[in-house]
Amino acid sequence: MRQRAVVGLTLAAVFTVGLSGCGASEAVEPAASAAPGQGSTAYPVTIENCGVEVTVDAAPQRVVSLDQNSTEILLSLGLEDRLVGTASWTDPVLDSLAEANAEVPRLADNAPTYEVALGADPDFVTASFGRHFAEGGVASRDRFAETGVSTYLSPTDCDNGTSINGGGTRTTALTIDALYAEITELGEIFDVSDRADALIADLKTRAEAATAGVDFGGATVAFWFADTKTPYVAGGLGSAALLSSMTGLDNVFTELDDDWPATTWEEVADRDPQVFILGDLQRDRFPGDRLDDKVAFLESDPLTKTIGGVRAQHYIALHGAELNPSIRFVDGLEKIKAWWVEHEGEL
Incomplete structure (x- = not known):
C-alpha cells in the first residue's frame, strides 16, 4: 500500500517589522x-x-x-x-x-x-x-x-x-x-x-500567495470535522465552504445551511467525494477526533472504504482551528495548496 496522502505541514510566516506585518503564525510585535x-x-x-x-x-x-x-x-x-x-x-x-x-x-x-x-x-x-x-x-x-x-x-x-x-x-x-x-x-x-x-x-x-495558481477544477470534497458514529460535515455557507470556494473544490454538502451539520455515512458514500479534508483535532471529545482514528475508520468500515476519496487515499489534514473561522484559515489554505502541488493530475 502506498503512503497515505496526508498533509500536516507547519508553515510559519516570516515577520519583518515595518514591511510584512504579521501573519497567523506570528504575534504582532508591540510598537x-x-x-x-x-x-x-x-x-x-x-x-x-x-x-x-x-x-x-x-x-x-x-x-x-x-x-x-x-x-x-x-x-x-x-x-x-x-x-x-x-x-x-x-x-x-x-x-x-x-x-x-x-x-x-x-x-x-x-x-x-x-x-x-x-x-x-x-x-x-x-x-x-x-x-x-x-x-x-x-x-x-x-x-x-x-x-x-x-x-x-x-x-x-x-x-x-x-x-x-x-x-x-x-x-x-x-x-x-x-x-x-x-x-x-x-x-x-x-x-x-x-x-x-x-x-x-x-x-x-x-x-x-496560498491560492495563487491553485485550482482543483471542481473536484468533489467532503469536510469531516468529528464523530465516527454521526459524522459532522461542512455545510455550504460556513468557514470550510470558504476554503473550498477559494481553491476550486466542490463541497458535496453545499446545499446544507448549518456550518457543521450531522449526517450519515450512507449519505457521504452516496455523494462519493474525491477528496476528504479531515479535522485533526487534538482533543478526545468525540470518537474519531484525531486524524489517525479518522483514517483508520474510513479504511476499515465496509461502507466508507468504498468511497472514491478513501480508495485513492486523498486526505488533507487540517487542525480544527484551521477549519473554524480564525486567523488559521491561511494555514489551512497553505496546506491545501501543498497537497494540490504534490497531487496535481491525480484527480
Whole structure:
C-alpha cells in the first residue's frame, strides 16, 4: 500500500517589522507608540455586535476568552498581559504564540462554567461561538452585563444579528471580511489598531500567495470535522465552504445551511467525494477526533472504504482551528495548496 496522502505541514510566516506585518503564525510585535490604552482609540467606544450594543469606556484590563480562535487573535495583537483565562481548545496553541500563552490561565479545555469564568474577575469576555452565550452555555450576555462585564461575539458567528452557533441559521455565505472585522474591532476596543491593521495585511498577503495558481477544477470534497458514529460535515455557507470556494473544490454538502451539520455515512458514500479534508483535532471529545482514528475508520468500515476519496487515499489534514473561522484559515489554505502541488493530475 502506498503512503497515505496526508498533509500536516507547519508553515510559519516570516515577520519583518515595518514591511510584512504579521501573519497567523506570528504575534504582532508591540510598537512603543501603541501600548494598549495609549494609542488612537477615542473612548468610549460603542460597537453593534450581533444584535448587542457593546460600549467600553477604556481598554479592557482583564479578559476571558471562551474560544481558541478568539484567544489566538488577542495573543497575536500582543494582549497576553490582559488575558486572565481561556477555554474551548481544539488544538495546541500556535508555536509562535506559545510563549505568550504560557502564563495565561486555562479555565477549561472545553467550556467553563459561569462560576469559573466569573471567578477570573473579568471586565470583558470574548467568544468565537455564540453557544457560550445561549441557553445551556456559559451564561447569557445579559447575565454577564448584570455583573458589569462587557461581552463580544465574533462577527463570523453572526448572520443578520443572530448567532449561528447560538441557535440561528446562516442565510448568507461567510466571507473573510467578517474575520477582518473582528480583528479591526478588537484592535479598536483595546487601542491597538495599528497591530490589527498589520495582522490583517499579512493575512491578506498570505492568503493571496496560498491560492495563487491553485485550482482543483471542481473536484468533489467532503469536510469531516468529528464523530465516527454521526459524522459532522461542512455545510455550504460556513468557514470550510470558504476554503473550498477559494481553491476550486466542490463541497458535496453545499446545499446544507448549518456550518457543521450531522449526517450519515450512507449519505457521504452516496455523494462519493474525491477528496476528504479531515479535522485533526487534538482533543478526545468525540470518537474519531484525531486524524489517525479518522483514517483508520474510513479504511476499515465496509461502507466508507468504498468511497472514491478513501480508495485513492486523498486526505488533507487540517487542525480544527484551521477549519473554524480564525486567523488559521491561511494555514489551512497553505496546506491545501501543498497537497494540490504534490497531487496535481491525480484527480
